[in-house]
């Protein structure tokens with residue numbers, strides 16, 4: 001009994017002296033929510049994409065998707081954008097997780113998505129409208145699940161994004177997070193001229209769920225696509241870059257994920 005009490009007391013004392021563990025999302029989310037530096041990066045990415053639209057439309061050999069190495073030059077042009085952190089800003093969801101000391105969970109995520117209250121990412125509405133006005137079909141290929149299709153449609157509509165094919169403008173997650181199959185589907189009817197996302201899987205399947213070294217090699221291989229037909233937006237909060245740090249084993253406890261992350265840290 002005495003031993004238990006001493007043990008418990010020591011345990012409490014030790015833990016009260018230890019500073020609370022910082023939430024991994026804290027700095028990243030504040031940067032995204034408050035810094036003009038983040039906004040400027042989004043704007044410059046979309047501005048560059050807008051500037052290249054006329055050239056991409058005119059050049060029938062301008063192809064963005066690896067799933068479409070060649071195509072019928074008469075196919076109408078299309079652009080594909082991801083949704084989360086590409087056209088819609090979900091940082092209030094991350095803010096909720098930080099403030100309530102919670103981890104990502106499907107239930108809370110879907111509750112946020114159902115509200116359809118996400119604001120647009122800077123530059124995204126302007127880009128999509130410009131594309132639509134130039135006769136380019138705009139598709140949103142997302143890994144949000146089918147049960148969020150309607151809410152996502154409402155959110156995009158509310159924020160002014162073109163949805164000329166109605167609900168069909170949005171392709172939600174099927175059985176796989178790999179978006180290759182959905183790009184292939186669009187490639188059957190359209191010439192895909194640009195891919196825009198915050199995760200490299202929004203550009204090519206090789207980046208989805210792959211090890212850091214594989215992702216780095218693929219980046220080198222396709223380097224010339226960036227800023228031309230592939231456009232990447234910053235996302236320091238989450239993504240495959242983060243999952244790759246702990247082998248995409250999302251079932252691991254936070255502490256273990258953190259331990260694995262620390263092994264990746266370079267220092268002098």
Ligand SMILES: [Mg+2]
Pocket residue numbers: 082083084085086197198199
């Ligand atoms: Mg995304």
